[in-house]
Amino acid sequence: MTLTPKEKMAIPPQPMPEQDPRERAHNMREVALGYSADQAKLEASRCLQCKNAPCVQGCPVRIDIPGFLRHAAEGDFSGAYDVISQASLLPAVCGRVCPQEKQCQQVCTMGKALKDVAKAVAIGRVERFCADRVRETGTAPLPEVAPATGKKVAVVGSGPAGITVAADVRRAGHQVVLFEAFHKAGGVLVYGIPEFRLPKAIVQAELDKLQGMGVEIRTNFVVGRTRKLTDLLDKDGFDAIFVGTGAGLPKFMNIEGENLVGVYSANEYLTRSNLMKAYDSDHAATPILHADRIAVLGGGNVAMDAARTALRLGAKEVHLIYRRTEKEMPARAEEVHHAREEGVQFHFLENAKRILGENGHVTGIECLRYELGEPDASGRRRPVEIPGSEFVIPMDGIIVALGNESNPLIKSTTPGLETDARGHIVADEHGRTSLPRVFAGGDIVLGAATVILAMGEGRRAAAAINQMLAET
Numbered sequence: 001m002t003l004t005p006k007e008k009m010a011i012p013p014q015p016m017p018e019q020d021p022r023e024r025a026h027n028m029r030e031v032a033l034g035y036s037a038d039q040a041k042l043e044a045s046r047c048l049q050c051k052n053a054p055c056v057q058g059c060p061v062r063i064d065i066p067g068f069l070r071h072a073a074e075g076d077f078s079g080a081y082d083v084i085s086q087a088s089l090l091p092a093v094c095g096r097v098c099p100q101e102k103q104c105q106q107v108c109t110m111g112k113a114l115k116d117v118a119k120a121v122a123i124g125r126v127e128r129f130c131a132d133r134v135r136e137t138g139t140a141p142l143p144e145v146a147p148a149t150g151k152k153v154a155v156v157g158s159g160p161a162g163i164t165v166a167a168d169v170r171r172a173g174h175q176v177v178l179f180e181a182f183h184k185a186g187g188v189l190v191y192g193i194p195e196f197r198l199p200k201a202i203v204q205a206e207l208d209k210l211q212g213m214g215v216e217i218r219t220n221f222v223v224g225r226t227r228k229l230t231d232l233l234d235k236d237g238f239d240a241i242f243v244g245t246g247a248g249l250p251k252f253m254n255i256e257g258e259n260l261v262g263v264y265s266a267n268e269y270l271t272r273s274n275l276m277k278a279y280d281s282d283h284a285a286t287p288i289l290h291a292d293r294i295a296v297l298g299g300g301n302v303a304m305d306a307a308r309t310a311l312r313l314g315a316k317e318v319h320l321i322y323r324r325t326e327k328e329m330p331a332r333a334e335e336v337h338h339a340r341e342e343g344v345q346f347h348f349l350e351n352a353k354r355i356l357g358e359n360g361h362v363t364g365i366e367c368l369r370y371e372l373g374e375p376d377a378s379g380r381r382r383p384v385e386i387p388g389s390e391f392v393i394p395m396d397g398i399i400v401a402l403g404n405e406s407n408p409l410i411k412s413t414t415p416g417l418e419t420d421a422r423g424h425i426v427a428d429e430h431g432r433t434s435l436p437r438v439f440a441g442g443d444i445v446l447g448a449a450t451v452i453l454a455m456g457e458g459r460r461a462a463a464a465i466n467q468m469l470a471e472t
């Protein structure tokens, strides 16, 4: 049945079923439970099938959004998945963690017509449903791999950029080895983003797919330490290398008290909980801070993940301290909403001045109040401290979540590899670096960015690697 635009606009946006906040704040299970098939169909049928499809322009990898929604509206979820897969390799991941409200959904005509971005077609939720349905029913065949070319490619780092390159290069028939420093592959998808936002079984299914295609995954292998990047090319017979080592080096505030016991970087805290399964104390021996009152410093997705993890690890109070206002906070609105529902307490226009301690352990935090001044280079209004506004909040744990930088290891062990002032590898739009046969992409090039951007970079670099190998 063909619906008129007016009838489509009258269909209510389908809400995402979620675990009750009081319950979920104390378990690691996924917060958003996913649409039913009927909901996915109904939501997809809200799409107006715009001729100019602004949503496609809003998507960093240009998924044919009206195309997949058309299939989903008819209940053809595997057809929808096929359309998505032409542009995106990780739809079950992106459907969950992409900031759609700032990308495809921000420009969606339905949202504009209803004057509310929250009423845009829920593209990400339908994408998630299609990907989950195909994975759960096992109906997606492994991607075809071309006959062996005899060429060998090393992919360094197994986050979304590396996973994408490994898949696309393997499809062209080249041998691929994926090197990962940690004991488990997956990058931030596994060590950073918590289980309650992205179940690890979903990432594992993608890695299983890679292995099924013949990609070799070598963990506990730190390129730059276990083996130099140049040795992979000069001694180990690799014809090309892709570096997708991410931005895993945490930033600190460099304030008094940051070395006290009870102060963590968000990276370490989340890695202990996610990768080392500290939350599952019946099965894992990983120690982690169990504090009653925890302050999280920062306002991005990493800060939200750390704060919500702290609640799940038993903190009685979690205080998120951010020096601007909610409007400037870089975290996704949905994550802020979820954190608040779960009981995280937000302190805006405040920032840590020093961390207080006794006998080497954290006992509190001294903060300053701020007000907003003129906009800075990022366009956000600059926070200006109010002199004499110091106050102390008692705390027994602090998590510093101020963002991440790139690890300097590969740069410092690879002569001739050009990096910029912030340590990011310099690469052109095809991922080509200053060294022949060495490509790079994802957070190591962009700085801490997003999953979909890392994936998009991976796709472009893989195309360039495949082209280079076809010509040699």
Ligand SMILES: Cc1cc2nc3c(=O)[nH]c(=O)nc-3n(C[C@H](O)[C@H](O)[C@H](O)COP(=O)(O)OP(=O)(O)OC[C@H]3O[C@@H](n4cnc5c(N)ncnc54)[C@H](O)[C@@H]3O)c2cc1C
Binding pocket: 097, 098, 099, 156, 157, 158, 159, 160, 161, 162, 179, 180, 181, 182, 185, 186, 187, 188, 189, 192, 193, 221, 222, 223, 224, 244, 245, 246, 247, 248, 270, 301, 302, 305, 407, 409, 410, 441, 442, 443, 444, 448, 449, 450, 451, 452, 454
């Ligand atoms: C806590 C957290 C939450 C986030 N939430 C979101 C979100 O909701 N939505 C979103 O879109 N983005 C989010 N991001 C950002 C997103 O995860 C990253 O932009 C993305 O993962 C970058 O992908 P990548 O492949 O470049 O690197 P990564 O995912 O960082 O993977 C790099 C991998 O390389 C490995 N590695 C590093 N050095 C070496 C070496 N020398 N040798 C071998 N291996 C090495 C690392 O161990 C790691 O596994 C979040 C990030 C964090 C930290």
Ligand code: SF4
Binding pocket: 046, 047, 048, 049, 050, 053, 054, 055, 056, 065, 066, 069, 107, 108, 109, 110, 111, 121, 123
């Ligand atoms: S902009 Fe919105 S309504 Fe238009 S095609 Fe894209 S998803 Fe559909």
